[in-house]
Amino acid sequence: MATSKAFAPAKVNLTLHVTGQREDGYHLLESLVMFADVGDRIALSLSDTPSLSVTGPMGQGVPTGPENLVIRAADLMGVAAEITLEKHLPAAAGIGGGSSDAAAVLAALRDLTGKPVPDQGLSLGADVPVCLAGKAAMMRGIGEDVTPVEDLPELHCVLVNPGVAVPTGAVFKGLARKNNPAMDPLPAQPGFGALIGWLKLQRNDLEKPAIAAQPVIGEVLEAIAATQGCALARMSGSGATCFGLYASAAEAKAAAGELQRDGWWVAAARLS
Numbered sequence: 001m002a003t004s005k006a007f008a009p010a011k012v013n014l015t016l017h018v019t020g021q022r023e024d025g026y027h028l029l030e031s032l033v034m035f036a037d038v039g040d041r042i043a044l045s046l047s048d049t050p051s052l053s054v055t056g057p058m059g060q061g062v063p064t065g066p067e068n069l070v071i072r073a074a075d076l077m078g079v080a081a082e083i084t085l086e087k088h089l090p091a092a093a094g095i096g097g098g099s100s101d102a103a104a105v106l107a108a109l110r111d112l113t114g115k116p117v118p119d120q121g122l123s124l125g126a127d128v129p130v131c132l133a134g135k136a137a138m139m140r141g142i143g144e145d146v147t148p149v150e151d152l153p154e155l156h157c158v159l160v161n162p163g164v165a166v167p168t169g170a171v172f173k174g175l176a177r178k179n180n181p182a183m184d185p186l187p188a189q190p191g192f193g194a195l196i197g198w199l200k201l202q203r204n205d206l207e208k209p210a211i212a213a214q215p216v217i218g219e220v221l222e223a224i225a226a227t228q229g230c231a232l233a234r235m236s237g238s239g240a241t242c243f244g245l246y247a248s249a250a251e252a253k254a255a256a257g258e259l260q261r262d263g264w265w266v267a268a269a270r271l272s
């Protein structure tokens with residue numbers, strides 16, 4: 001029986017500019033996305049009797065029925081599979097947990113069966129195409145326009161989620177304005193200092209409405225910014241997960257130690 005194992009990394013939106021809105025309500029975005037070396041793990045095998053088992057430290061509350069994005073991904077490919085999903089990432093957290101799981105299943109089933117992935121998986125979620133690309137990229141449109149970005153420096157980060165789920169649609173609805181300024185052009189082959197300098201001039205436009213919905217996100221950002229060596233603190237996606245960036249793995253690891261609180265999920269990671 002054909003089997004496959006896959007890693008579904010956390011997606012981090014280093015920037016997220018909301019520059020407009022389409023007639024169907026979806027927002028036009030510009031986002032620099034990188035992927036962390038922390039994530040979920042998936043094992044799957046082709047089978048006549050499809051099934052899903054959800055395990056892992058963050059598995060509680062994750063749907064095990066047909067609404068789980070890994071099952072929807074298998075359905076989209078028209079393939080029956082037995083899937084085990086080991087959750088390490090918090091759900092509804094702005095780091096694409098479900099989208100990255102879906103992308104990993106799409107890629108595994110494409111490789112096992114030779115079938116193409118319909119429409120980059122966009123129908124499963126706006127974050128699925130960038131997760132399917134799986135490497136640093138500029139994301140535009142509503143998420144379907146993905147351009148890989150080469151030559152970014154190694155980044156070390158801490159990811160912090162305060163344990164509150166933030167529904168993506170509600171955060172978009174809370175935006176005061178939909179047509180915010182575009183991102184500045186990314187400098188060519190930036191070193192760490194140049195990339196941080198550029199990032200500081202960009203934004204995550206969803207930060208403000210997310211903080212209005214869940215004020216603890218503001219506390220997370222302050223706590224990250226206060227850690228030793230933190231070059232930038234910002235929210236990812238629609239929240240509530242926030243990240244801090246550091247020049248070294250040792251600083252990111254020390255920050256993760258400082259940021260431990262009851263109910264907070266904290267991970268040090270490398271971004272690429």
Ligand SMILES: C[C@](O)(CO)[C@H](O)COP(=O)(O)OP(=O)(O)OC[C@H]1O[C@@H](n2ccc(N)nc2=O)[C@H](O)[C@@H]1O
Pocket residue numbers: 013016025026027028029031094099124125126127128141142143168169170172237238
């Ligand atoms: C905020 C981001 O995480 C940034 O990477 C993504 O844009 C969201 O990606 P996602 O979670 O895969 O989003 P989806 O599941 O497609 O959409 C959830 C909800 O977010 C809103 N949504 C999402 C993407 C987008 N470009 N405009 C939107 O307005 C819509 O109300 C939608 O119903």
Ligand SMILES: Nc1ncnc2c1ncn2[C@@H]1O[C@H](COP(=O)(O)OP(=O)(O)OP(=O)(O)O)[C@@H](O)[C@H]1O
Pocket residue numbers: 061062063067068069070085090091092093094095096097098099101102127166168237238239
């Ligand atoms: N495989 C999955 N893992 C986690 N949640 C899932 C999964 N499949 C479906 N869901 C549901 O999808 C919802 C969104 O979860 P997800 O982890 O994709 O967060 P997200 O905030 O939408 O991420 P992002 O906005 O960065 O894409 C959850 O509330 C959960 O019930």
